[in-house]
Amino acid sequence: MPNIDLSPRELQILSALIDCYIKNAEPVGSRRLATKYKLGVSPATIRNTLQDLEEMGLVYQPHTSAGRIPTEVSYRIYVDNMMQIRPLTKKEKAQIARELTSGNKAIDQILEQSCRVLSEVSMQLGVSMAPRFTEGILTHLDLVPVGENRLLVVAAVKSGLVRSVVMEVDSVVNPKLIQETAVILNERLSGLTLGQIMETIHDRFRDVSYGDPKLIKLFTESAENIFMPQDDKDLHLMGTPNITSQPEFRDPQKLQELISLIEERQKIVSSLNAAAINEGVVVTIGKEANLGMLDGCSMVTSTYKAGKTTGTIGVIGPTRMEYSKLMSIVDYTSKVLSRILSKE
Amino acid sequence: MPNIDLSPRELQILSALIDCYIKNAEPVGSRRLATKYKLGVSPATIRNTLQDLEEMGLVYQPHTSAGRIPTEVSYRIYVDNMMQIRPLTKKEKAQIARELTSGNKAIDQILEQSCRVLSEVSMQLGVSMAPRFTEGILTHLDLVPVGENRLLVVAAVKSGLVRSVVMEVDSVVNPKLIQETAVILNERLSGLTLGQIMETIHDRFRDVSYGDPKLIKLFTESAENIFMPQDDKDLHLMGTPNITSQPEFRDPQKLQELISLIEERQKIVSSLNAAAINEGVVVTIGKEANLGMLDGCSMVTSTYKAGKTTGTIGVIGPTRMEYSKLMSIVDYTSKVLSRILSKE
DNA sequence: AATTGGCACTCAGGCAATCAGAGTGCTAAG
DNA sequence: CTTAGCACTCTGATTGCCTGAGTGCCAATT
Numbered sequence: 001m002p003n004i005d006l007s008p009r010e011l012q013i014l015s016a017l018i019d020c021y022i023k024n025a026e027p028v029g030s031r032r033l034a035t036k037y038k039l040g041v042s043p044a045t046i047r048n049t050l051q052d053l054e055e056m057g058l059v060y061q062p063h064t065s066a067g068r069i070p071t072e073v074s075y076r077i078y079v080d081n082m083m084q085i086r087p088l089t090k091k092e093k094a095q096i097a098r099e100l101t102s103g104n105k106a107i108d109q110i111l112e113q114s115c116r117v118l119s120e121v122s123m124q125l126g127v128s129m130a131p132r133f134t135e136g137i138l139t140h141l142d143l144v145p146v147g148e149n150r151l152l153v154v155a156a157v158k159s160g161l162v163r164s165v166v167m168e169v170d171s172v173v174n175p176k177l178i179q180e181t182a183v184i185l186n187e188r189l190s191g192l193t194l195g196q197i198m199e200t201i202h203d204r205f206r207d208v209s210y211g212d213p214k215l216i217k218l219f220t221e222s223a224e225n226i227f228m229p230q231d232d233k234d235l236h237l238m239g240t241p242n243i244t245s246q247p248e249f250r251d252p253q254k255l256q257e258l259i260s261l262i263e264e265r266q267k268i269v270s271s272l273n274a275a276a277i278n279e280g281v282v283v284t285i286g287k288e289a290n291l292g293m294l295d296g297c298s299m300v301t302s303t304y305k306a307g308k309t310t311g312t313i314g315v316i317g318p319t320r321m322e323y324s325k326l327m328s329i330v331d332y333t334s335k336v337l338s339r340i341l342s343k344e
Numbered sequence: 345m346p347n348i349d350l351s352p353r354e355l356q357i358l359s360a361l362i363d364c365y366i367k368n369a370e371p372v373g374s375r376r377l378a379t380k381y382k383l384g385v386s387p388a389t390i391r392n393t394l395q396d397l398e399e400m401g402l403v404y405q406p407h408t409s410a411g412r413i414p415t416e417v418s419y420r421i422y423v424d425n426m427m428q429i430r431p432l433t434k435k436e437k438a439q440i441a442r443e444l445t446s447g448n449k450a451i452d453q454i455l456e457q458s459c460r461v462l463s464e465v466s467m468q469l470g471v472s473m474a475p476r477f478t479e480g481i482l483t484h485l486d487l488v489p490v491g492e493n494r495l496l497v498v499a500a501v502k503s504g505l506v507r508s509v510v511m512e513v514d515s516v517v518n519p520k521l522i523q524e525t526a527v528i529l530n531e532r533l534s535g536l537t538l539g540q541i542m543e544t545i546h547d548r549f550r551d552v553s554y555g556d557p558k559l560i561k562l563f564t565e566s567a568e569n570i571f572m573p574q575d576d577k578d579l580h581l582m583g584t585p586n587i588t589s590q591p592e593f594r595d596p597q598k599l600q601e602l603i604s605l606i607e608e609r610q611k612i613v614s615s616l617n618a619a620a621i622n623e624g625v626v627v628t629i630g631k632e633a634n635l636g637m638l639d640g641c642s643m644v645t646s647t648y649k650a651g652k653t654t655g656t657i658g659v660i661g662p663t664r665m666e667y668s669k670l671m672s673i674v675d676y677t678s679k680v681l682s683r684i685l686s687k688e
Numbered sequence: 689a690a691t692t693g694g695c696a697c698t699c700a701g702g703c704a705a706t707c708a709g710a711g712t713g714c715t716a717a718g
Numbered sequence: 719c720t721t722a723g724c725a726c727t728c729t730g731a732t733t734g735c736c737t738g739a740g741t742g743c744c745a746a747t748t
Contacts, residue, residue: 065728147501156490164508241604262587409699
């Protein structure tokens with residue numbers, strides 16, 4: 001991104017324009033800028049500046065004789081350099097904290113709650129993703145026989161996250177042998193991160209002389225199945241009805257795309273993961289988010305901590321969103337969430 | 345519902361009208377009926393009959409000088425008495441069977457697959473619901489310590505379904521005591537259905553003299569939490585993009601309602617449960633479905649068997665749907681599903 | 689008595705014309 | 719460099735008109 005040098009006036013006008021557009025979702029004209037914002041110059045002057053901004057690719061007109069709309073480039077500049085974050089009111093903070101702490105304590109439900117709160121206070125699409133399971137340190141592994149030829153593999157990681165997966169075994173296995181196998185699995189695997197386990201598991205059980213070799217083989221072969229992140233369960237999406245009240249979704253076409261996006265959870269997971277490389281609040285604007293068809297959308301995300309592992313929460317909405325407010329919301333929510341999940 | 349006696353001609357015309365409307369989603373006029381269907385009478389005659397049908401509340405006009413549209417009442421009559429089920433082609437059967445048997449064997453994923461297949465072949469919203477957990481007979485209960493002060497409660501029922509729920513314990517519990525407790529829980533509870541357990545659990549552990557009383561108390565208190573059906577996990581919904589291609593969802597209003605419905609999973613679960621009282625394929629038309637705002641929608645559902653327990657699958661779509669085809673699809677899918685889930 | 693052709697009537701949807709409003713770019717003057 | 723003024727452009731709302739589809743009813747026909 002070419003870091004464009006803007007004169008103070010250009011900056012001022014661009015800022016006002018973005019602000020105005022975010023509020024009204026309508027192309028902004030020179031006259032309106034002149035009257036609503038104390039710029040101290042006449043519409044004509046503003047027009048000249050607007051022309052300059054247009055040449056720089058910072059604004060555009062949907063058609064001649066319409067006002068200007070900011071481009072993604074200028075949203076970027078706005079977020080990085082111009083905007084000042086709007087702190088939350090006490091009331092908003094209270095609402096978030098309350099809704100997050102009330103109710104069940106299971107991590108899964110807390111995450112669902114966060115997602116709902118985010119959507120409600122932001123009127124956007126709320127998203128939350130469980131802590132990256134692969135980063136978790138295995139504390140306990142167990143094999144629980146369920147039914148005739150099924151084993152439930154239970155894996156617990158330090159952050160308190162638990163996953164269980166049913167594994168099919170062809171023949172009935174002796175319970176004692178299962179027990180033994182579980183012991184050896186624990187011995188060799190606990191203390192490692194799940195990611196490490198996935199990478200090295202095949203080597204670690206070359207020399208099996210204890211437990212049931214068949215079972216161990218089955219286990220190593222299905223390790224991926226067990227430890228891989230599962231989009232469907234790890235990702236929460238809520239508040240579709242909220243986001244559809246945004247004017248950009250008047251267009252049925254856009255609405256369709258949104259609906260499609262919501263079912264392509266994998267895509268959302270990827271985008272969130274991409275954003276989660278950085279710590280803290282991250283703003284991903286338009287095409288940066290790589291949400292396929294549905295560009296024109298941005299994400300405001302943040303990581304949170306659950307023990308040693310980190311997860312991601314955030315909101316997705318039209319590029320024209322109140323970044324200043326949303327950043328506060330997401331930031332605060334992630335902090336509360338970290339606190340809740342680490343306290344236990 | 346007043347069982348209305350219709351003359352052969354009225355029947356013939358109503359049938360043709362419904363057929364035509366299902367195909368084209370447009371009000372059907374007398375002329376079109378006369379030319380497209382071999383009714384052997386002139387448009388004028390048809391008009392007279394249509395007027396009669398209108399008086400009986402079987403058809404209506406969206407406005408004067410428009411053709412007729414069938415009412416929910418007449419869909420009911422159509423489905424119950426007039427329609428003949430359209431058998432599936434070999435190709436369709438093959439597709440369903442293939443997509444259902446390929447891939448992972450875990451029940452959860454099979455259900456998700458069914459849901460997807462249903463949506464794809466029907467171009468409606470596919471739904472599937474896990475077997476009613478409360479009907480399942482408990483075969484095995486286990487308490488697995490995970491982390492410092494957490495226990496994973498694992499409950500397996502005969503159908504192969506497994507559920508695990510994390511339970512918080514305030515103090516660290518001796519592993520041996522946990523083991524003992526698990527044993528006594530198993531002794532007293534296995535063989536019962538989960539429903540029975542929920543109802544009687546408080547009585548069953550009045551006289552605890554074995555295991556950890558504290559733990560047992562905690563368990564009995566959170567039993568509901570453990571055994572209750574969980575909408576979010578037990579219900580699958582897929583193919584929203586498919587259903588939105590139906591012409592009824594051109595109307596953004598309707599689309600909005602659909603979106604809202606999809607997030608109100610509880611409502612869908614209730615409707616499905618209501619339909620699942622009957623065995624086999626059930627057609628629920630319009631307001632019968634009680635889907636709130638979104639009337640104008642019907643469901644075609646069927647139960648399937650997984651061992652002793654039954655679950656529900658089906659499709660949801662606009663009332664104007666091809667019942668004759670959808671009933672075959674849902675019927676066949678549920679049979680295949682039953683076979684898969686019972687074979688194991 | 690049922691069926692049919694004819695006819696007047698209604699309504700939605702498409703099309704063109706018109707108009708007001710918002711906004712622009714340019715030019716010339718301050 | 720800024721601004722007022724002006725001609726120009728484009729959208730969106732409104733209006734009127736017309737066509738096509740469809741009805742309801744009546745009188746003629748079988």
